[in-house]
Amino acid sequence: MAKKEKSEYIIQAVSHALDLLEQFHDDVDELGVTELSKRLKLHKNNVFRLLATLESRGYIEQNRATENYRLGLKSLELGQTFIKQMGLLRQAKPILEKLVGACNETSYVAIFKEGYIVYLDVVETDLTVRVVSRVGSRLPSYCTASGKVHLAHLSEEELEETLPHNLKQYTPTTFTDRDKLRQELEKVAEQGYAIDNEEMDPGVRCVAAPIRDYTRRIVGAISVSGPSMRLSMERIEKELIPLVTEAGEELSLRLGFHK
Numbered sequence: 001m002a003k004k005e006k007s008e009y010i011i012q013a014v015s016h017a018l019d020l021l022e023q024f025h026d027d028v029d030e031l032g033v034t035e036l037s038k039r040l041k042l043h044k045n046n047v048f049r050l051l052a053t054l055e056s057r058g059y060i061e062q063n064r065a066t067e068n069y070r071l072g073l074k075s076l077e078l079g080q081t082f083i084k085q086m087g088l089l090r091q092a093k094p095i096l097e098k099l100v101g102a103c104n105e106t107s108y109v110a111i112f113k114e115g116y117i118v119y120l121d122v123v124e125t126d127l128t129v130r131v132v133s134r135v136g137s138r139l140p141s142y143c144t145a146s147g148k149v150h151l152a153h154l155s156e157e158e159l160e161e162t163l164p165h166n167l168k169q170y171t172p173t174t175f176t177d178r179d180k181l182r183q184e185l186e187k188v189a190e191q192g193y194a195i196d197n198e199e200m201d202p203g204v205r206c207v208a209a210p211i212r213d214y215t216r217r218i219v220g221a222i223s224v225s226g227p228s229m230r231l232s233m234e235r236i237e238k239e240l241i242p243l244v245t246e247a248g249e250e251l252s253l254r255l256g257f258h259k
Contacts, residue, residue: 016042017050021059021075030068088211088220089121091254095222096123099247103240105226106131109211111219112150115162117141120220131204131225139200142167142181143174145208146221148194152185153210153218159185174199193245195236198228205231207240209248214256222248
């Protein structure tokens with residue numbers, strides 16, 4: 001008897017429920033039944049039943065003032081459980097704390113996902129002026145230090161598939177020329193770290209180093225980020241690059257990496 005493909009076992013109602021949950025992403029906080037119906041191409045009655053089911057389990061909640069829907073606490077709990085279970089984050093926390101203790105600037109751990117950088121955890125500086133936490137955010141990889149760390153180790157074919165057709169300019173220093181970006185990535189691969197020189201946000205600089213596991217594969221990036229008034233290029237070169245690269249090496253060793 002031929003073995004069935006897993007796709008043949010898919011339950012359509014469950015698939016629709018997951019599609020519904022995935023509509024609440026990035027800056028989308030609340031959605032109404034009509035908008036969800038349009039997005040999912042489902043009848044309003046079906047959407048309402050899905051919402052009622054998810055609401056009964058705490059994954060969706062209704063804003064009584066607007067009658068729109070938003071993610072419920074159960075969704076947050078599920079996401080937090082996933083993060084806690086990731087060995088990368090368990091090993092990273094003490095190193096992030098050590099890094100912040102050494103430079104008193106905000107430090108992150110991020111992973112590469114479908115062409116974007118996703119920030120998973122942060123330890124913040126205690127200074128009043130700081131960068132707003134990016135945990136949970138997805139940012140373009142080509143204009144972030146953590147993203148460039150990943151892109152620098154992709155093959156030419158992988159890089160072409162990953163980069164957007166047009167490199168959107170976020171600031172005057174964003175790389176919008178593919179050839180210049182490639183030169184930057186070659187430099188990153190050679191030196192073992194990347195710098196975001198106000199390429200995503202004006203007035204914000206960042207330095208990142210790769211995190212590798214026992215397979216020698218890059219599984220994430222560790223970074224220090226802060227306002228450019230404190231993160232001068234001189235301070236980055238003399239203080240932060242050594243701290244961040246050392247943190248990346250230490251975390252990699254904890255994950256089983258050996259040179």
